[in-house]
Structures are given as structure tokens and as C-alpha cells.
Amino acid sequence: MNLEKKVLDMQSNSLPYLAVYMITYNHSKFIEQTIESIMNQTTNFDYKLFIGEDFSSDDTRAICKRLKYKYPDKIDLFLNDTNLGANVNARQIFKACFESGAKYVALCEGDDYWIDPLKLQKQVDFLEDNKDYVLCFHPIKILKQDGEIVDDFITNVPQDYETIETLARLGNYIHTPSVVFRNVIKELPFEFQLTPIGDYFLYIILAQYGKLKCLEEKMAVYRYNVGVISKMSNLDIANNNVKMYSCMIGYIKNENVKKIIIEKQIKVVTGHYKMIKATYDDAFISRHFIFLKIKKIAFFSKNPKLFWKRVKKKFQF
Incomplete structure (x- = not known):
């Protein structure tokens, strides 16, 4: 034609x-x-x-x-x-x-x-x-x-x-x-x-x-x-990738391709876990009473007058 x-x-x-x-x-x-x-x-x-x-x-x-x-x-x-x-x-x-x-x-x-x-x-x-x-x-x-x-x-x-x-x-x-x-x-x-x-x-x-x-x-x-994606956090991006790979695995029939996607999903899930754990550990440590005491000592070491003022007020002398 x-x-x-x-x-x-x-x-x-x-x-x-x-x-x-x-x-x-x-x-x-x-x-x-x-x-x-x-x-x-x-x-x-x-x-x-x-x-x-x-x-x-x-x-x-x-x-x-x-x-x-x-x-x-x-x-x-x-x-x-x-x-x-x-x-x-x-x-x-x-x-x-x-x-x-x-x-x-x-x-x-x-x-x-x-x-x-x-x-x-x-x-x-x-x-x-x-x-x-x-x-x-x-x-x-x-x-x-x-x-x-x-x-x-x-x-x-x-x-x-x-x-x-x-x-x-x-x-x-x-x-x-x-x-x-x-x-x-x-x-x-x-x-x-x-x-x-x-x-x-x-x-x-x-x-x-x-x-x-x-x-x-x-x-x-x-x-x-x-x-929207460009403004996401690394944790949000990892979460989206986990969902996407899960959907792909359910769809793909080719065994070689499915194996590749499963390996990538495992890698993303492992990284996802490490990010969540790091976030949790940071939050836990920052709120632990020993950590808070250390922060308070560091603060008063830089402000000795305020420290003695607090001591006098507490013990009334």
C-alpha cells in the first residue's frame, strides 16, 4: 500500500x-x-x-x-x-x-x-x-x-x-x-x-x-x-517498591523474570527493615532516661549558674 x-x-x-x-x-x-x-x-x-x-x-x-x-x-x-x-x-x-x-x-x-x-x-x-x-x-x-x-x-x-x-x-x-x-x-x-x-x-x-x-x-x-514521587521520603519510596514488586510477582509467569523480581523484592524488604529499625532505635535512644540524663548534664555544664539556682531552689538554701 x-x-x-x-x-x-x-x-x-x-x-x-x-x-x-x-x-x-x-x-x-x-x-x-x-x-x-x-x-x-x-x-x-x-x-x-x-x-x-x-x-x-x-x-x-x-x-x-x-x-x-x-x-x-x-x-x-x-x-x-x-x-x-x-x-x-x-x-x-x-x-x-x-x-x-x-x-x-x-x-x-x-x-x-x-x-x-x-x-x-x-x-x-x-x-x-x-x-x-x-x-x-x-x-x-x-x-x-x-x-x-x-x-x-x-x-x-x-x-x-x-x-x-x-x-x-x-x-x-x-x-x-x-x-x-x-x-x-x-x-x-x-x-x-x-x-x-x-x-x-x-x-x-x-x-x-x-x-x-x-x-x-x-x-x-x-x-x-x-x-509526588520526587517529594517522598526514602522510607515511602521503599514501601512503594515493596508493593510494586508484590504486584509484579503475582502477575509474571516467566520463571526467570519472576526470580529476578523476587530477589529485588527481598533486597528492598531487607533495606526497608533496616530503615525502620534505625528510625526506631534512634527514637528509643533519644528518649531513654540515661540519654536524657546525659543531655541534662551536658546542658548544665554549659550553664553552671542555672544549675546552682536549680539546686538552691530544690533544697531551699
């Missing part, structure tokens, strides 16, 4: 050829730039943006509605009546993307944005030409809170990155706004509903269907230290 006929066939179909997944909550400072960067894509195929607006307390909803009015045929806007939370909001938007009839799904959350107008075209072209790959991603730039845009200092893509075994063993090295994948998932598994970390679990699911490809160009920007 020549390109012209292919484009005409896609245009005659009311369903999008590619669905863009987005969830947003309290992103009023960023959401317009994010959506416009998606609307500015140049492609020879149809695409549609599916937004889950999770009852924001700022102007995010109003901005989304205004842009929906501006691009009525390119945006499907889901306005939640209450704050569903990231997990439930994500599931409904993934469901809409999977059921849209799209051949591919791209990811971009409400605080990131794309910087190459040919990003989708390049990624779809690669997947069209390489049927053994299920997902492609690319390097990103990072926007720091002071406004400086720098190269990625968060992740390192390993040399042997293409397989599910590497992804399971080394953890997530894929940034969300860089992802385009084949729409091969009929329905997200039950375990996905329980995981506090959805993107990595999603990539593990997809990696069962084919290889992963990292393109060379930097085509998106990730905002650093804006999201």
Missing part, C-alpha cells in the same frame, strides 16, 4: 491511529505547554489526546476545557467529578486508549512536554518497520526548578537494554514522556490496579510482547522535582 492511500484510509476511519495518554492534577502552570506540544505534532496519521483531569483545585480544569474547545476533534477530555487519585484516573485513561482502536499509544503526563514536532512520526515509523519491537523510547532533557534545561542525570540506559530480563534486573530506565508502544494490551491485569508505581509495571507487561528500542534523539522534557 502506498503512503498516499495509507493516509487516506486512516483519515476515513473515525478512530485514532495513535492515542496519547495523559493524566493531570493541579498542573495549571504546565498543562497548556504540555497539551500544545502534543497538538503541534506533524504526522501522516491521525492521533487523539485522551486527558484524565482529576478534579484539580487550581485552574487545570479550565485550561483543559479551553483547549478541548480549541481542538475538539483531537482531544477527548475526561472530567472527574471527584478526585479519583492517580491510580484510578490512570486506569480509566489507559482503558480509553486501549479501546479507542488506536494501533499505538504514546505517554505524556501533565507536567512534561515534547520538543520535537516529528516525535510521534519518528517513533511510529520505527515500530512500523520493526515488528519485533513493542515499545520505543528516547533520551530526554530535564528542566530543573531554576529554569535550566540539562541532559538527563536521573537514568542511564544500559547497553543490553532491549529485553524484559534487563528491564526487570536493572529497574526502570525509561522516562514516561518518551514512550510510544503497540496497543497490544486488551486489559490491564488486576495486579496493576494495586501497584503504586504504574509506568515501570506497564513496561514489564509490554516487554513480554517484544523488544524495547531506544532512539537517539532527545525529543521531550521532564520537569524535575515536580511530581
